[in-house]
Amino acid sequence: MTPFTYERATSPEAAIRAVAGTPGAKFIAGGTNLLDLMKFQIERPTHLVDVRGLPLATIEDTPDGGLRIGALVTNTALAAHPRVKRDYGVVSRAIVAGATGQLRNKASVGGNLLQRNRCPYFYNVHTPCNKRVPGSGCSAIGGASRSLAVVGTSEACIAQNPGDMAVALMVLDAAVETMNAAGNTRSIPLAEFFRLPGETPEIEFALEPGELITAVTLPPPPAGTHHYHKVRDRASYAFAIVSVAAVLDEDGTGRVAFGSVAPRPWRVAEAEAALPEGPAAVVASAFDGAKPTHENAFKIPLAERTLALVIAEGKG
C-alpha cells in the first residue's frame, strides 16, 4: 500500500467535492475490492473518502411499481429484501452465488457494480497490462486466459467482467443514478454503464471523475420465472466461468444475459429474441463475432449448455 489520507464524508455533496477536488482521490464503501487492489499497489489512491456514513442505504418502492436501491445497501441486505426475493428473484440468486457471507455483509451495491476484473495479469504488477498501465500491452493474449472474455473484447484487453449481481440487474433493465461535482444527478441505463475496452481498456465505466453512485433503480418486475445459474470450478467462493441470468415467460420468450464471458454483463437484443428457437440460436447470435482464445473457447458451448439448463429449469 502507498500512504494515503482518509476522511468520512458527511453528505453526498461533500463526498463528491472531496473526490472531485483532490487528484488521486477515491470513494471507498465496503472496501472489499479497493483495499485488495491497494495492497497490490494496483490502485494507489492518495486520499480515500469513506461514503458509508451517507444516507444511501435504503430500499424503497418507486411510484411506478419498481424499486430504488441505495448505493450503500449491502449485498446481503439486498439479497434478503422481501420484495427483491419476491419480485426480482434473479437478483437475490445472483448475489448469493457470489463471494462469501462475510464479503457480502461488507460489499455495497455501488461498489459491486464498480468491482474490477479478475485477469491474473492485472494482479501481477510485473507483467504488462493495458488496463493497469495503459499502452504496456496485454499479457493475457497468448497467456493464461481460461477465465477471460470471449466476446466484446479488443486487441488491447480481453478481461471479463466477473460480477454476478450486475448480470441480474442487466436483464432487469436497471439504471444507475448518480450525482456529479456540479450537483447534477442523472440516470444511466446499465446497458450504457459498462464500457467495452476498445483501445482504452483502462476506462471501464461511464462515470465522470468524482461522480457518485447514489442508487440503482429497477423498473416494475417483468413477468416470468427468474433464474441465475453460475458455473464454476468449485462449489462456492469462486468467480463464474460462465453465468446465465434469465427471466423466462411461459410462451418461451424472455430475457437473458451472460456473465463472465465479456467485458460487461452480456445481453444482446437479437439473441434474446431468438429464445423461442432454443439455446443454440440464442448463443449463436449473442456470441456472433466472438474471439475466444484456445484456452477459453469452451465458454461458448458452455454458455449454450447453461442456457439449456436454465430453460429446462424454467419448464420445471
Next chain:
Amino acid sequence: MKFATPAGENPIDRLSVVGRPVPRIDGPRKVTGTARYAYERHDAVSNPAYGWIVGASIGRGRVVSIDTAAAQAAPGVLAVLSTLDFAPLAPGFRTTVHLFGGAQVQHYGQAIALVVADTFEEASAAAHLLTVEYEVAPGRYDLAAEAATAEPVADRDAPDYPVVDRIGDFEAAFAAAPVTVDQHYTTPDQTHAMMEPHATTAAWRDGKVTIWTSAQIVAWHRPDLAKWLGVTEGDVRLEAPFIGGGFGAKLIAQCDAPLAALGARAVGRPVKVTLQRPLVINNTTRRAGTHQHIRLGATRDGRLTAIGHVSLNGNLPGAFAEAAIAPTRLFYAAPNRYLTMKLAALDLAEGNDMRAPGEAPGLMALEIAMDELAEKLGMDPVALRIVNDTQVDPREPDRPFSERHFVECLRTGAERFGWDRRNPTPGAQSDGKWLIGMGMAGGFRLNLLLPSAARVRLEVDGGLTVETDMTDIGTGSYTILAQTAAEMMGVPLAAVTVRLGDSAYPVSAGSGGQFGANNATSGLYAACVKLREAVAARLGIDAADAEFRDGRVLSGDRSVALAEAVREGPLVAEDGITYGDLDEQFVQATFAAQFAEVAVDGFTGEMRVRRMLAVIDSGRVINPTTARSQVIGGMTMGVGAALMETLAVDVRHGTFITNDLGFYEVPVHGDIPHQEVVFLDYPDNKSSPMKAKGIGEIGLCGVAAAIANAVYNATGVRVRDYPITLDKHLAGLPRVA
C-alpha cells in the same frame, strides 16, 4: 534404543491410553488464540520491526543493479538489504536454490531484497520504490517443450534403484499381452496451500540468535541457518511450537528465516517476516508436474504380465525428480517391468517435497491406467487389484511386506461403499440432470524409519514433562506423544505436559513423509523405557517385571506409588530410537482403498463429489480421532488434485500466474461431502515398538484417481490430464436440448 528385531509384547499393547480417540490436547489453545505462531511472538519479543521480501520479477538472469535510495528514504524504513550486497547463501539441505545473495536469478520470485521498517505498511510501501535492473537470460519454463532434452535420473530418496529399472523383458511381455493399456497422463504443478504462509521472527542477543519460525523439521533448518548466518549451530536457537500446516513446504528453510535474521542483525532489533502468498508460490517450492507414460499388459484373466511406467518432469538444474514411479515399484505383481524417470531442466521455483511426494502424482496416473485395464478386460476394478496383489517386493521376491492388508482394504471398502451397485457401463447412470458415477483406486505409500529422540521428566508432583524437537503441524503430535508417555508410565493423560519444536530439545524425526508419528512416539517410548528403569532403580524394583499402572509401580506383590520415586527430586531420562535393517528385510508400507461417488451436471459438466470412503491399513492407530483427521484432510486434498488445483505457468515470463488462493483454487466446504474412514488397525511389529506406521500421507494416495475414475464412470469421457475441469469433458458429454 536400537530397534533391530520385531517388537514383542510391550506396555503400549495395553492400549489404555494409546489407541483411544483422545481429542487433541492443544485444541483449547488453538481455538482461544493462545497458541502463538511464528509471526505472532509478541510474547517473546517486544517492538519487532517488519520485513518485506521483494522477489525477482524475471524468470532467469542476473540482477544488474538495485537502486534502494528512494526506499531507504521512505517513512519508517530502517534498512534495505540488497541481494547484491551479500554473497550467495549456499544451497541448504535438499535444495539447489540459494535463497538470497548474489546477482544470479535462478527462478521467478527469488528473493532479491528485504525492506525493514517500523510497520508492515511502511515496509510494503517502500518495497515498491526499489528500482531493479535485470539482465534477462532465456529461461526454460515449458515442460512439454523441454521433454526432448530430459535425461534419465536416479531417485534422490531411493538411490539404490537402477536409473532404468528393468525386470524380465518388458517389451516382449507387453507385445505378447492379449490385453494392454498404453496411455499418457499429466499432473500439474501444485502448491502446498497450507494456511499459514512461511513466517519467521528473529532476535539477536550477544551474538546468538533466536529464530521463531514455521518449520516442520527443526533439525533440518538449524544447520543451514547457522551456516548462512556465519555462527555456530549452538548460537542458533530455533523454536517452532505451533505451525499452521506445511504439507512439505516447510521441511527445509525458506528465505523468510535467513532474511529475518539478517534483517534483525542489520537493524539491531527483532524483525519479523512472512511471505505473501504470491511469494509462497513463486519463491518457495512446488510439487512438480509430471508427464507419465504407462503401459500395462495383462492376461485375459487380469494378471499383469508387464508394467511400464516412465515419468518425466522438470526442475532446476541439479534438483531432483518427482518420484512418480515409486508406488509402481511395489504395488502390483508383474514379472516384467520397466520403470524410469526423466528430468528436464526448468527454471521455475524448485520442485520439492509435497505431501506423499512421488506416490501422490504417480498413483494419479497408475490408478487411472488400472481402471482402463479393468474396463478393457471386462473385469471389476476391485477384482483386478485383488488378482494382482503381491505379498513380496516384485524385484526381490525374498523380501516380504512386513504387513500388507491391501486386499482386505479393497474388500471392506467395496462392501461398505455398496460397490456392487456401480453400473460398469460408463455414462449409464443418472439422477435428474446429474450423471452419476462411482470410482475407486488403490493407495500406497512407504513407511519410513528415522531416528528420533526425546526427554521425559518425572516431576516431584507426579507430572510428566516430555521434551522433543518434534513438531505439531496441525496433525496431533502433542496429543499422541502425551498418550504414549501416559501409557508407558501408567499416569493419566492430564498428568503429561508436552513441549515441542525447540532446538534445545532432543532431535526427533520431525514432521514429514508421514514418518513423524511412528518415529517420534517410538523415540519417546525409548526415553520412557529409560525412565522406567530409573524409577525402578530408585524404588529397588526390577524394571524387567515392573508394571506401571494407575500412578503406581507394581512388581510381584509390591505396589509403590510412582511419586515415591521422586520424593528426593525429579527423574530425567533421555533416549532415542534408532533402527536396524527391518525396513530392508521387509517392505514397510501403508495401503488404502479409496472410493468415490461423483455427480456430473449433464448440462454444464460441473462435478460434485457425493460420497467418499477410505479404508486404511497403516499399522496400529495411535489415536483414531487425529488419524481420521489426517485421512480426511488427505482425501480433501485429493479432491483438489482431481478437480481444481493447478499452478498455471506463463511460459513467456517464467512465472506461476495463478499465484494466490483466489486463482489457485482448493476445495471449499461445499466441495466436500461426507467422508467415511475405516482403519483396519493391524499392528506392525516390524515398524517400531509402537507397531504404528505413517498415516499423514496415505489418506491422499489414490484419491484423485478414484475421483477421476468416478467421473469417467459418470460421463464416459476419459480425462487423463489433471485437474479434471469441466472444459476437458464438456464436448464429450451427451448433447442436451
